[in-house]
Amino acid sequence: MLKNLLGEIPYTAEIYWQLRQKDSPKTVGMNLAHLREVLPGWGDTAQKARTSVKPGKKVLVFGMIHYWIEHTTLLALALAGMGHEVTLAYMPYSHWRKPENRFDLRRQNLYIRETLKPAETLLKIAPLFTHHESRITALPPALSENLKARAFRDTQYSLLTEEVEVGSDLYNLRLARDTEMAQATLAYLTANRPDAIVTPNGSILEFGVLYQVARHLGIPVSTFEFGEQNYRMWMAQNDDVMRQDTTPLWNARNHPLTDDEWTRIRTMFEARQGARVWQTFERQWQTADSKGAQQIRAELGLDDRPLAFLPTNVLGDSLTLGRQLFMGMTEWIRRNIAWFGEHPEYQLVVRVHPGEQIGWGPSTFDLLKAAFPEFPANVRVLPADYKINSYDLVDAARVGLVYTTTMGMEMAMIGKPVIVTGQTHYRGKGFTLDPESWEQYAETLQGALLTPDAYRPEDQQLLEFVANQLVAALQRVEAEARLRESQEYFSKLFHSSPAPMTIRDAATGALVDVNEAFVAIGGYTREEIMAANDGRGIKLWANRSREAQFLAAVRAKGHVRNFEAEFTRKDGRPLYVHLTSDLLEIRGRRCLLTVGLDITDQYRRDQLQRATYRISRAVLARGDLGDLFREIHETLDGLLPAKNFYVALLSPDGRDLSFPYFVDELTRGRGVTPPPRRRGLGFTEYVIECRKPLMITSEELTRLLRAQGDYQPPAVPPSVRLGAP
Structure with missing residues (x-):
C-alpha cells in the first residue's frame, strides 16, 4: 500500500535510487549484469560498422523482461550498425504474471536506463513506462474492444491452460497491463512515428499489444520468435509470426521438389522417426527407439480394432492459443474420448506432448484424468513422460487426429488420413481433412476409421516419397556402417x-x-x-x-x-x-x-621480462619514492598475488623500522599506515636477519619466532608471506 502511494509521488523512486540502490537491480528477475558487461563491446562493434554504411530507416525495437531486453538491445545495436536510426523501447516489468507496484517499477526503470547508458551514442532509449499524463487514456474502439480477448489469451498463456476464469486476479492484472501498454504505445508512436517496428512474438503480452497498435496506426511491423533450430528464427512482416501463416509460400510454390529438397526432407524425417537430432535442431522430443507397430499394440493392450492416433500440442503454448475453429484443444480431446467411449468398435491413443515436461502449467493428462477418473476401455492416454516412439503409433493407426501439431503433416506425407481441427499452417492445402464443426468432424472420423483408403490424400509425390524412403533405407545401412568405423577412428585419435x-x-x-x-x-x-x-x-x-x-x-x-x-x-x-x-x-x-x-612457461617468461623492464625504468626515472613504490607494487601484482604489499626501511643505526609504503586489503582506502616502531620480533625483522628472499606460512613463522621470544601473530594473519631484504 505504501509503495503504491510512493509510486505516485514525484521523485520518491529517484531519490531512493540515488541513496540506496544505484546500479543494483530490485529483484533477481531483472538482473542485467551480463548486459552491463558486454554492452561496451557490442557498442564498439556497431560504431565501427556504422561508419561505412548509408543512413537507413527510423526503426523502433521493443523489449521487456531481462532476457528479451538483452536480446533486443543486441538487435537494436546491429540495426544501428547497419545505418538505421534506432529507438530501443522497453517496459520495466520483471515478470508478466506477477503484480509489481509502481514504486518498484520506477526503480526498475532507473536501473534499466542506467544499464543502457553506454548505448545512447547509437540508440535512442525510450522507456514506455511513464506517468499517467503521458498516455492516451481514451483508446479507439478498434483497440479497446480487442483488449479483453488479449487479456484472456495472456491469462491462458500465463497459466499454460485454455480454460481460465474471466475476472480472476491474473486476468485483471493482464487486462490492466495490456491497457496501460496500449495507452503508452499509442501516445508514443503518434508523437514519434517510426518507419518500421520490430518486436518479439507479436501474439502475447505487451509484445502482442504493440503489434496491434502498430497495425492500427498503419506502421509496418516485423514479428519474430525462436523455434527448435539453432541459427534459425521465424519472421513475419505485418503478421503475427506465431500464427505461422505460410499461405504465400504455398501459393508461390509452382514447381516440384528438387532431388536435393527431397533428400533433405527424407533425412529430416528419418532422424525424427529414429529419435535423433537433425542438423540444427536443438530439442529432441522423441527419445525412445522404435519398437514397431505390433509390439506397441501389445505393450498398450490394443487389439486389431481400427485405431486413431491423437498427438496433442503443448497446452497453453502461444503456438496453440487463438487457433480455435469450432472448439479449443482441451474440449476437443475430451469430446474425442467420450465419442470413442460410445463407439467401442474403435480404439484411440492420445499422446500428450513431451514438451509439457518443461512447462509450468497443468498437464493435459491431469485435466483429462479429472474429467475421466477412469478412461474408456478402448482409450489409452499417455502422459508427457511416457517412453514411447510416437512414430510407432503413427504406423499402427488408421487415421491421425490433430489440432495444430506438425505431426499431422508428417502423417499425411506418408499417406495416412489426417483430420485437422485447429487453424494450422497446413490446413486447407489439399492433403488433410478439414471439418468446420463437431458434427462434421464426427462424421469424417467414423468414415476414415471404416474406409481409410477413401480418405487418403491422392498425391503422386507420396508414392515417390515412399520409393525414395526404400532407397534411402538401403543407403543408410551402408552409410551407418562406414560412419561407425570413422567414429571409432576419431574417438581413438581424440582420446590418445x-x-x-x-x-x-x-x-x-x-x-x-x-x-x-x-x-x-x-x-x-x-x-x-x-x-x-x-x-x-x-x-x-x-x-x-x-x-x-x-x-x-x-x-x-x-x-x-x-x-x-x-x-x-x-x-x-x-x-x-x-x-x-x-x-x-x-x-x-x-x-x-x-x-x-x-604456452604458460613462455607467457611467464614474457611477463617477467616486461616486469623487469618496467621496474628498471621506474627506478631510473626521476620522481617521488611513493610513485616508485606504487609502480613496483602494481607490476608485482600482475605477476603474483600481491594485494597486500609494503616497503619497510631500517634506520641507519639498525634500531627502528618505518613503512613509507603500505597496502593491506583489509584497510585499503582507509589511509591506515603503521607508524614507525622499534625493531622487535616479527616477519620483517626475520627477513632482514635471513639476508635472502623468504616465503613462509603463518604457522611456520609463528613456530620459529616463538622459539626466539614472546611473539604474538596478528589477529588476521596472512596464509603465506613473501619477503626479500
Whole structure:
C-alpha cells in the first residue's frame, strides 16, 4: 500500500535510487549484469560498422523482461550498425504474471536506463513506462474492444491452460497491463512515428499489444520468435509470426521438389522417426527407439480394432492459443474420448506432448484424468513422460487426429488420413481433412476409421516419397556402417592425443567430451570438468567474457586459430594456452573441436621480462619514492598475488623500522599506515636477519619466532608471506 502511494509521488523512486540502490537491480528477475558487461563491446562493434554504411530507416525495437531486453538491445545495436536510426523501447516489468507496484517499477526503470547508458551514442532509449499524463487514456474502439480477448489469451498463456476464469486476479492484472501498454504505445508512436517496428512474438503480452497498435496506426511491423533450430528464427512482416501463416509460400510454390529438397526432407524425417537430432535442431522430443507397430499394440493392450492416433500440442503454448475453429484443444480431446467411449468398435491413443515436461502449467493428462477418473476401455492416454516412439503409433493407426501439431503433416506425407481441427499452417492445402464443426468432424472420423483408403490424400509425390524412403533405407545401412568405423577412428585419435582437446556443443557451448591430456593439464578430474556445464563445478576460464568472445568467433567464422586464453588450474595457478578450434558435425550434432597448446612457461617468461623492464625504468626515472613504490607494487601484482604489499626501511643505526609504503586489503582506502616502531620480533625483522628472499606460512613463522621470544601473530594473519631484504 505504501509503495503504491510512493509510486505516485514525484521523485520518491529517484531519490531512493540515488541513496540506496544505484546500479543494483530490485529483484533477481531483472538482473542485467551480463548486459552491463558486454554492452561496451557490442557498442564498439556497431560504431565501427556504422561508419561505412548509408543512413537507413527510423526503426523502433521493443523489449521487456531481462532476457528479451538483452536480446533486443543486441538487435537494436546491429540495426544501428547497419545505418538505421534506432529507438530501443522497453517496459520495466520483471515478470508478466506477477503484480509489481509502481514504486518498484520506477526503480526498475532507473536501473534499466542506467544499464543502457553506454548505448545512447547509437540508440535512442525510450522507456514506455511513464506517468499517467503521458498516455492516451481514451483508446479507439478498434483497440479497446480487442483488449479483453488479449487479456484472456495472456491469462491462458500465463497459466499454460485454455480454460481460465474471466475476472480472476491474473486476468485483471493482464487486462490492466495490456491497457496501460496500449495507452503508452499509442501516445508514443503518434508523437514519434517510426518507419518500421520490430518486436518479439507479436501474439502475447505487451509484445502482442504493440503489434496491434502498430497495425492500427498503419506502421509496418516485423514479428519474430525462436523455434527448435539453432541459427534459425521465424519472421513475419505485418503478421503475427506465431500464427505461422505460410499461405504465400504455398501459393508461390509452382514447381516440384528438387532431388536435393527431397533428400533433405527424407533425412529430416528419418532422424525424427529414429529419435535423433537433425542438423540444427536443438530439442529432441522423441527419445525412445522404435519398437514397431505390433509390439506397441501389445505393450498398450490394443487389439486389431481400427485405431486413431491423437498427438496433442503443448497446452497453453502461444503456438496453440487463438487457433480455435469450432472448439479449443482441451474440449476437443475430451469430446474425442467420450465419442470413442460410445463407439467401442474403435480404439484411440492420445499422446500428450513431451514438451509439457518443461512447462509450468497443468498437464493435459491431469485435466483429462479429472474429467475421466477412469478412461474408456478402448482409450489409452499417455502422459508427457511416457517412453514411447510416437512414430510407432503413427504406423499402427488408421487415421491421425490433430489440432495444430506438425505431426499431422508428417502423417499425411506418408499417406495416412489426417483430420485437422485447429487453424494450422497446413490446413486447407489439399492433403488433410478439414471439418468446420463437431458434427462434421464426427462424421469424417467414423468414415476414415471404416474406409481409410477413401480418405487418403491422392498425391503422386507420396508414392515417390515412399520409393525414395526404400532407397534411402538401403543407403543408410551402408552409410551407418562406414560412419561407425570413422567414429571409432576419431574417438581413438581424440582420446590418445598428447595435445589437450575438447568437444563442445556449438549452440550452447556446453562440454560434450574432453580427452585425457586436457584432464591432466588442469589437475581436475573428468567429473569436475563436466560438472562445469550446469554451474555445479569449476570455472575453467579465468575470464568468462573472453570465453564468450572465443565462442562467438568460432560460430561466426567456422574456425579460430591461436586464440590466447587463460584457464585456472585446480591448485589456483594460471594456465595460458593457444586455442585452435573448428566447427564440425559429430553424430548429427554441430560441435566445436578445440585443440590447446600450453604456452604458460613462455607467457611467464614474457611477463617477467616486461616486469623487469618496467621496474628498471621506474627506478631510473626521476620522481617521488611513493610513485616508485606504487609502480613496483602494481607490476608485482600482475605477476603474483600481491594485494597486500609494503616497503619497510631500517634506520641507519639498525634500531627502528618505518613503512613509507603500505597496502593491506583489509584497510585499503582507509589511509591506515603503521607508524614507525622499534625493531622487535616479527616477519620483517626475520627477513632482514635471513639476508635472502623468504616465503613462509603463518604457522611456520609463528613456530620459529616463538622459539626466539614472546611473539604474538596478528589477529588476521596472512596464509603465506613473501619477503626479500
